[in-house]
Amino acid sequence: MTTSSNPTSPQLQNNPLLAFGRGIALYSEVKPEHIAPAIEYLLKHAQDAVNKATDPHTTSNWDELVEPLEDATEALGRSWGVISHLNSVADTPELRAAYGAMLPEVTAFFSGLGQNLALYQKFKELNTSSEFEKLNHDQKKVITNSLRDFRLGGAELSDQEKPRFAQIQDEQAILGKTFSDHVLDATDGFVHLVTNSEDLAGLPEDAIAAAADTAKQKNLQGWAFTLHFPSYYPVMQYSENRDLRRLMYQAYVTRSSELAPQYADGKLDWDNTHNMLDQLCLRDEEAKMLGFSNYAALSLAPKMANKVDEVDLFLTNFAIKAKPFAQKDWQELCDFANAKLGLTDGLQPWDTAYAAERLKQARYSFSENELKQYFPLPKVLDGLFQLIQTLFGVKIEAANLPTWHADVQSFAVKDLTGEIRAYFYLDPYARPGKRGGAWMDDARGRRELPNGEIQVPIAYLVCNFAPPIKVDGILRQPTITHDDVITLFHESGHGLHHLLTQVGALGVSGINGVEWDAVELPSQFMENFCWEWEVLEKMTAHVVTEKPLPRELFEKMLAAKNFQNGLATLRQIVMSLTDWRLHSSFDATQSSGQAVLDVSRKIAAEYSIISQPEISRWINSFSHIFAGGYAAGYYSYKWAEVLSADAYAAFEEAAELSGSILDTKTGIRYREEILEVGGSRPAAESFKAFRGREPSIDALLRHGGLS
Ligand SMILES: [Zn+2]
Missing domain, CATH: 1.10.1370.40 (Neurolysin; domain 3)
Known part of the structure; x- marks a missing residue:
């Protein structure tokens, strides 16, 4: 590789981050002191390549423009990938420090690429010249994707608009970070101490041990429960103490809202109510600057779904199909809670996980450990x-x-x-x-x-x-x-x-x-295969007896698989719809106060079977869309599930003829039409090439027991 052919300084010679070139990395030889010299060197080399690419004398074709740039950025990206991988799987304080020291420079380099207008011009030149026709299909796709990303990054904006656009990005980053800091602080900021062991009834041993541990860490006597999920959820699921469940539930769903219990002294401000509106306004402004009617439309530009209405319709149709099953789940839960749990005054929000767990045990009990x-x-x-x-x-x-x-x-x-x-x-x-x-x-x-x-x-x-x-x-x-x-x-x-x-x-x-x-x-x-007897029979062997999984146990697993799936599905859809409508049909610029909460309430009232609890401010901690990059994208979970279930159904159909789900002919077609083509053609085309038709929701409903 070109980047490691001429490093002459002692810090670069024998530097494992340079020496592996295009080959296999020698992970165990990488020491923290190798990081800065290697990355500085590769950054310089990559910057040189960018300068060369944007030089007026460089011809806008694949060999002179794209290939050398790809070479240099890939070399940087690959070595950096080794370091960030080690940072994730073999962290030491020294490695973390060396990684952290270079992170801003590397991030700035790659985000700078997307903002480089001279580079954008060069790609445009290539796109409109006769050179473009010389490219193969995949190379053309690389160029059109790059041009799209430049445009979405604001490259087409006028010089007057650009500073504001950059400001919007900065403000969004800050608001996103603040949102997640608030959620984290609110989560950390609440502890409930249990001092009477009778109040722990129903909780599993490991949850009790963890609570005792937390108390000890905080120099408290007793058992401390927090709003971190591994501490919070076992209470909701197993605690027989209804007051404890209610207290924890109320703290959890009011995090980062005006109702949070931590604000009692008036000193703390982790409320995300205004943050959400501010973010929605900025996103709307960004979308309009780029020529889209709303942020949902902008978000779709690089996605598989085409139109804002298409996603809305997808979600609402899904909700309509799931609703009767959710209704049935809910009724079962209410009846069970009334008859067996003594909750005769109706099922409250803090009872649902508990009642569901008890009903599940009553119906399908088997030991996870077994x-x-x-x-x-x-x-x-x-x-x-x-x-x-x-x-x-x-x-x-x-x-x-x-x-x-x-x-x-x-x-x-x-x-x-x-x-x-x-x-x-x-x-x-x-x-x-x-x-x-x-x-x-x-x-x-x-x-x-x-x-x-x-x-x-x-x-x-x-x-x-x-x-x-x-x-x-x-x-x-x-x-x-x-x-x-x-x-x-x-x-x-x-x-x-x-x-x-x-x-x-x-x-x-x-x-x-x-x-x-x-x-x-x-x-x-691939997950679907984990529920096939044909696969499990061959993939299991008891650790002592070496016998395969008993059929009876498998049947129990299968029966429990879709337990309460109607309610779970509907909950996901309501969250997706809330995200979608906030970014498509809601005008944040004309809204104030609790307007975001009102949108979520309205959607729950229309599509859910239970209205949103009065106290719930779940949206105030919906980090996926306000801090996690899933803005106008939460629907993707369900969208991809439809695709994967429908693709899997092709194997089920083949199995009806061949008797085996492991149908090689279908497998090879799947490999060729979906796996091998990667991002070189639109996913919708790949899906259609494999399935011979548009995706259908039927398989997902059937797999989930919703048909
Ligand atoms: Zn994944």
């Missing part, structure tokens, strides 16, 4: 790999790449001819210094190099499963829960999207350039 014994990780992995091999006509083999921890495994994905298509790392277990949650990230994208060689993609699959434990001095096979299995399949779906691509232009290969209301299609698609 179930877990059937899922040793090696057996599950073997099952997952077998499934991928059968469906998609590839082979997965151990690869022995250098890694960052002894627990990390690496694999090669090969064609049936033995040719390597991709690599991936699997980092399965939780450990100190590793960020929580599960994710797939790209370590390297597929790319056709100027010399015609193919750079094969590499992915990270990161999970946080419980590490193996020793029993009587012997290390037991690690077992994971069924939820963990679903997580693993989900991330592997993202991984396959990234790894099996056949696109050569980096900007649209794999998950790059995929509309983000469609990006969860391949991941959610």
Whole structure:
């Protein structure tokens, strides 16, 4: 690679962040002191490439403009990716400091690219010259995507408008940060201390232990409950003490609102009421400056859904279909609470999770712990790999790449001819210094190099499963829960999207350039297999007896799967609709006070089966849309679920004929039409090419027990 061919200073020689070039990174050799010199060097090189690209003498074609720029920014992005990956999975104070020191510069470089008007001109020149016709399909898509992103970044605005546009971005960033700080402070700022052990009735042991721990940390006597979800939710779910549930519920749903209990002394101000209106005004202004009628329309520009009305109709139709099932769920819950729980004065908002948990236990009780014994990780992995091999006509083999921890495994994905298509790392277990949650990230994208060689993609699959434990001095096979299995399949779906691509232009290969209301299609698609007897039978072996999962236990799991799904679905739709209408049909500039809350109330009244509790200010802590990048995008969860369920239905239809859900013919078609094309064509076209028709909601309703 060009960037590492001539570093001569001692800090750059033998710097593992430069030495790996296009190849495989040597993670364990990266030391915090390597970071600044390597990134400074790569930043300088990337900036040189930008300067060269925008030079008036540079011809606007692929080879002189796009390729060298991609080369330099990819080198920077890849080395930076190694560092941020290590920061996530092998954090140390020194690494964090070195990472944090370079973060602003790297962020500024990449956001500067999108604002670079000279570069925009060069891309426009390429787009309108005869050079454009010489590009292949994927390269053209890269150029049109770039032009779109420049425009959405304000590149077409007049010089008079630009300062205001920049100001809007800054103000939005600050308001978003303030919103989430308020939610965090309000969450941290509430503690409820229980001093009488009788008040803990019903709570599971681990929740009680955690509460005792929290109390100790705060130098309190007793059990301290907070509004952090792992502390809050077990109370709602299990506590037999109705007053405790009510108290916690009221604190939770009034966070960051004028009703929050912490404001009693009048000193604190974590209220997000005005923040929401301010953000909505700014978004509206931004959209109008860019020529859109509202922010929802702007948000759709790079997404799969086309029109504001289309999304509204999607959500309202969905609500109408889910409503009778939610009604039924609600009635069951009320009847049960009345007859069995003694809640004869009606089900209150602080009773619903509790009543649902009790009803679930009454109906489908099985031990999660017993179930877990059937899922040793090696057996599950073997099952997952077998499934991928059968469906998609590839082979997965151990690869022995250098890694960052002894627990990390690496694999090669090969064609049936033995040719390597991709690599991936699997980092399965939780450990100190590793960020929580599960994710797939790209370590390297597929790319056709100027010399015609193919750079094969590499992915990270990161999970946080419980590490193996020793029993009587012997290390037991690690077992994971069924939820963990679903997580693993989900991330592997993202991984396959990234790894099996056949696109050569980096900007649209794999998950790059995929509309983000469609990006969860391949991941959610894979989750479906975790509910197939045919798959589970082969993927399970009891950790002691080695027997597969009993059919009877499987049937119980399946029966519990859609428990109360009508209510859960309707809740998601009401949240999505609230987000959507706030950004499409609500005029924040003409509103004041509790107008945002009123919108959410109105939608709940119209589409939900229970009206929004008078006290609830849930919208004041709806961070997804006010602090998390899901503004006018919350619908995407349901949108992608429709796509993934409908894609999966193609396998169910094939199984009706062949008798097996693992239908290779359908699998290869899915690989070719969805996975391989990545972002090189619109997701709607890819879906249609695979399914032979537009997406239908029917499969999702059927899978969710809503039909
Ligand atoms: Zn995902």
